[in-house]
Amino acid sequence: MHPPHIPSFALRPLAAACLLLPLLAQAQGAPQQAAVLQAVTVRSTLAQSPVEQTPASVSVLDGEQLRDRQWQVNLSESLGGTPGLLLQNRQNYAQDLQLSIRGHGARxxxxxRGIQVFVDGIPATMPDGQGQTNHIDLSSLERIEVLRGPYSALYGNASGGVIQAWTERGQGRPSVQGSFALGSNGQKRLGLKAQGEAGGVGYVVSASRFLTDGWRVHSAADKNQLNLRLDTQPREDTQLTLVANHTAIDAQDAGGLTPAEWRADPRATAAGPLQFNMRKTMRQTQAGLTWERRLDGASAVRATLYAGTRAITQYQSIPVAAQKAPTSAGGVIDLGRDYGGLDLRWAHNAEPQDGEVGLIAGLAASVVREDRQGYNNHLGDVLGVQGTLRRDERNTLSNLDPYAQASWAFAPRWRLDAGVRYSRVRFESRDHYIAPGNGDDSGDARYRRLLPVLSLQHAWDARTQFYASVGGGLETPTFNEISYRPGGLAGLNFGLRPATSTSAEVGVRQRLAGDGLLRGDWSAALFHTRTQDEIVPAENAGGRTSYQNAGRTRRQGLELAGTLQLARAWQLQGALTLLDATLREGFCDAKGNCVPAGRRIAGTARRQAWLALDWRPDSQWRAGVEWRHLGSIAANDSNSVLTPSYGVLAASAGHTLQRGAWKLDTFARIDNLTDRQYVGSVIVNESNGRYFEGAPGRQWMLGLSLTHQF
Known part of the structure; x- marks a missing residue:
């Protein structure tokens, strides 16, 4: 594993910080009433374990932390401090967040894409590796875990990283909470949540509505969510959990701007989105049931079944002239999708002690059936309406993946973990739109690969752990990428190969929990990934985009994260990511435009940093400031366009008042305090050069919640 190319001026302070933290933990000072550090169990690895004993890079974020002084609408609000994770709010609710982990999914x-997302055990990533996060209900989350590195390969296809979200469990006395927040650009959020336990059934029901006029022209949105979780124990050794979720979004789409247009007016919208009234409606409903049973003191079984439906109608701003090509799919997408699946798992002694072996075996399967139609986005001279049918197909995606893991505590303070997953993905398409110049695009494709993972960890002492891991990865083409062949040929793109990778990581994690000057925890990780057959655009012609394999790429870098309790009332958190993501081999597209080796992978930034200082003098008052820095992002493969780097500052304060069974929580927040103009997200390789989506200037919000416990 070659060390990442990182400037020495950046490494010196980081190395000093890594050395000083454990020394400071041993320093003796005046006694302080520091907050007690809570034990944290990681669930994203197959074998659940305390975070200090997890042989992987993982971040655990508590639900209360995610909600505190936030809108509770987007993951980007509170996950910006997660190392290795680049998460940008597009300010465009017709599109999902731009999300990548260590450069995976950046394109x-x-x-x-390229990242597995789960909500209450239900995959939000389809078998082809395409997923979404806009149905995650932040107002009822218990926690989110972000898993990075080789270990994520145990989740199969598109496992450049894993994001898992869990709804909190209802327990204790019943309570009802109402919440309201408002802010800049007509933003308003209404929320209602009930939770508790009655008759042996724990319940959480959460409903919310978010409205915004949009910061940019033509970016208004209306988002509605309903989330439910029920828990019960029919027997002492058995647990049943039912989850259900519904999300409805109606949003305008402002599209992107060229760099010149953005510099002139970052709030502007190009003519196309306005002329064609670009917009999107989405409706999704899903439910899942998990049954868990302890067979004895060392073994347990678990089964999860789920099903859902998703409907999307999206109007694009494709010019009328471009839709005249016989191969054009039009400018309106009409998609209906039904999906379902299961995950069966058996575990024996999953947390082995010295000399013991833990075993886990399971089977994950899912199937997606979609009806996809495309229509012209005009009728005669009337734009932005559904016109003539141009695409009609029935697609089926499926996977069937057995997996297993063994953990062996072969010596005191040493543990070896080995895992494997056999990932099998199948595509099938039946084309029902066959016209002159537009042939039969029906076809089938199958991908399969054995994905091994091996990790070794050593507990230096009760608070310090070192680990090293290596694993394989697979990223199949998505259905959109395999749908068309270069040159306008009919049929699926069978020549497009999946991207395969080998990843390695070494890391250290330490808990600072003594009686010394500082309390908290910190972690560091070096990672290196080599990928073969990276998937990139090949041709954009006749209203169709086809793809090809680009050859070898490399992603390597350094992650640092830490939390320090500086005094009784003060807490400092920080995260730093340095990433070198480059092409190791050049490639040329179908038109002969070539990108040489050494170019940065589009959509990646070489550095990002986050600092947050929080003040909590008592149980009533809290306040904080946070700073986020992001380096330039490559907007296209040639790296001819880069976003400006930036740093933004935010401040917030809150107060909690408890009177008997009533609790009133109020807060205020200001984002982008210095009113900095910056690019909020990038539309990678946008064919018209409109790569930039501008971020808002200074923004304010006020909110309150009122809770009554019965």
């Missing part, structure tokens, strides 16, 4: 122009 995605819509949705989430």
């Amino acid at each position: 995605s122009t819509f949705g989430v």
Whole structure:
């Protein structure tokens, strides 16, 4: 594993910080009433374990932390401090957040790609690796875990990283909470949540509505969510959990701007989105049931079944002239999708002690059936309406993946973990739109690969752990990428190969929990990934985009994260990511435009940093400031366009008043205090050069919640 190319001026302070933290932990000072550090159990690895004993880079974020002084609408609000994770709010609710982990998923122009997302055990990533996050209900979350590195390969296809979200469990006395927040650009959020336990059934029901006029022209949105969780124990050794979720979004789409247009007016919208009234409606409903049973003191089984439906109608601003090509799919997408699946798992002694072996075996399967139609986005001279049918197909995606893991505590303070997953993904398309110049695009494709993971960890002492891991990875083409062949040929793009990778990581994690000057925790990780057959655009012609394999790429870097309790009332958190993501081999597209080796992978930034200082003098008052820095992002493969780097500052304060069974919580927040103009997200390789989506200037918000406990 070659060390990442990181400037020495950046490494010196980081290395000093890594050395000083454990020394400071041993320093003796005046006794302080520091907050007690809570034990944290990681669930994203197959074998659940305390975070200090997890052989992987993982960040755990508590639900209360995610909600505190936030809108509770987007993951980007509170996950910006997660090392290795680049998460940008597009200020465009017709598109999902731009999300990548260690450079995986950075090339995605819509949705989430290359990363596995789960909500209450239900995959939000389809078998082809395309997913979304806009149905995650932040107001009822218990926690989110972000898993990075080789270990994530145990989740199969598109596992450049894993994001897992869990709804909190209802327990204790019943309570009802109402909340309201408002802010800049007509933003308003209404929320209602009930939770508790009655008759042996724990319940959480959460409903919310978010409205915004949009910061940019033509970016208004209306988002509605309903989330439910029920828990019960029919027997002492058995647990049943039912989850259900519904999300409805109606949003205008402002599209992107060229760099010149953005510099002239970052709030502007190009003519196309206005003329064609670019917009999107989305409706999704899903439910899942998990059954868990302890067989004896050392073994347990778990089964999860889920099903859902998703409907999308999206109007694009494709010019009328471009839709005249016989191969054009039009400018309106009409998609209906039904999906379902299961995950069966058996575990024996999953947390082995010295000399013991833990075993886990399971089977994950899912199937997606979608009806996809495309229509012209005009009728005669009337633009922005559904016109003539141009695409009609029935697609089926499926996967069937057995997996297993063994953990062996072969010596005191040493543990070896080995895992494997056999990932099998199948595509099938039946084309029902066959016209002159537009042939039959029906076809089938299958991908399969064995994904091994091996990790070794050593507990230096009760608070310090070192680990090293290596694993394989697979990223199949998504259905959109395999749908068309270069040159306008009919049929699926069978020549497009999946991207395969080998990843390695070494890391250290330490808990500072003594009686010394500082309390908290910190972690550091060096990572290196080599990928073969990276998938990139090949041709954009006749209203169709086809893809090809680009050859070898490399992603390597350094992650640092830490939390320090400086005094009784003060807490400092920080995270730093340095990433070198480059092409190791050049490539040329179908038109002969070539990108040489050494160029940065589009959509990636070489550095990002986050600092937050929080003040909590008592149980009533809290306040904080946070700073976020992001280096320039490559907007296209040639790296001819880069976003400006930036740093933004935010401040917030809150107060909690408890009177008997009533609790009133109020807060205020200001984002982008210095009114900095910066690019909020990038539309990678946008064919018209409109790469930039501007971020808002200074923004304010006020909110309150009122809770009554019965």
